[in-house]
Amino acid sequence: xxxxxxxxxxxxxxxxxVRRDVRTLLALAAGFSIQAGVVAAVLxxxxxxxxxxxxxxxxxxxRAYRYSPLFEQSFAGIASNLLWMSGFQGSGQVLAMxxxxxxxxxxxxxxxxxxxxxxxxxxxxxxxxxxxxxxxCGLLFMIVYPPYFLVYDLTLLAxxxxxxxxxxxxxxxxxxxxxMTTLVANLSFTxxxxxxxxxxxxxxxxxxxxAKCTTFNVRTSMSDAQPTVSxx
Numbered sequence: 269x270x271x272x273x274x275x276x277x278x279x280x281x282x283x284x285x286v287r288r289d290v291r292t293l294l295a296l297a298a299g300f301s302i303q304a305g306v307v308a309a310v311l312x313x314x315x316x317x318x319x320x321x322x323x324x325x326x327x328x329x330x331r332a333y334r335y336s337p338l339f340e341q342s343f344a345g346i347a348s349n350l351l352w353m354s355g356f357q358g359s360g361q362v363l364a365m366x367x368x369x370x371x372x373x374x375x376x377x378x379x380x381x382x383x384x385x386x387x388x389x390x391x392x393x394x395x396x397x398x399x400x401x402x403x404x405c406g407l408l409f410m411i412v413y414p415p416y417f418l419v420y421d422l423t424l425l426a427x428x429x430x431x432x433x434x435x436x437x438x439x440x441x442x443x444x445x446x447x448m449t450t451l452v453a454n455l456s457f458t459x460x461x462x463x464x465x466x467x468x469x470x471x472x473x474x475x476x477x478x479a480k481c482t483t484f485n486v487r488t489s490m491s492d493a494q495p496t497v498s499x500x
Contacts, residue, residue, distance in 0.1 A: 286384045348361060372465070382480060383475050440474050
């Protein structure tokens with residue numbers, strides 16, 4: 269996933285911090301250090317300075333270009349399209365895009381924290397289907413967080429869809445898949461925005477609610493001393 273779209277690393281790092289997965293974070297840091305060293309050795313260390321110099325332009329690509337509603341999948345880009353359709357342009361448009369992105373990314377981060385905090389993947393008494401809540405929510409967060417996301421990037425949704433379909437939240441996976449079909453996608457021409465980002469946030473909300481409504485208790489039987497999982 270990171271090779272396809274490096275900016276997904278930001279969402280991944282935040283996800284790993286929430287789940288306190290220090291080992292994965294250290295592995296990511298080690299892998300990036302090795303990659304950075306190899307690139308510097310082959311292409312010269314100056315390539316990294318060029319990359320850092322170009323970062324502001326890369327980050328501002330959504331503000332510099334306006335994509336068709338059929339292609340635009342980020343909340344910031346959707347806000348830009350809707351404002352452009354209403355005739356509202358200028359510096360205020362950039363500010364509105366930043367506010368929309370902060371609200372969307374902040375909401376997704378809160379939902380992710382709630383799912384990880386309840387499911388707690390480091391616990392041994394969590395059923396596998398409930399652990400899939402955390403993986404689906406984490407991957408959806410990685411997709412929502414970047415301020416620049418186009419329709420071909422939605423191929424990454426194949427991963428969280430599998431986790432959703434293999435959990436009690438399969439209905440949300442079906443709903444999310446429907447928003448990606450050609451018929452529904454073409455509605456974005458009329459509405460001016462894609463339904464998929466909204467479906468992603470809705471899916472994360474349902475996962476947070478369902479995870480919170482489920483508690484996991486471990487009872488030890490005195491006869492066989494084997495743990496028994498009770499799901500309420």
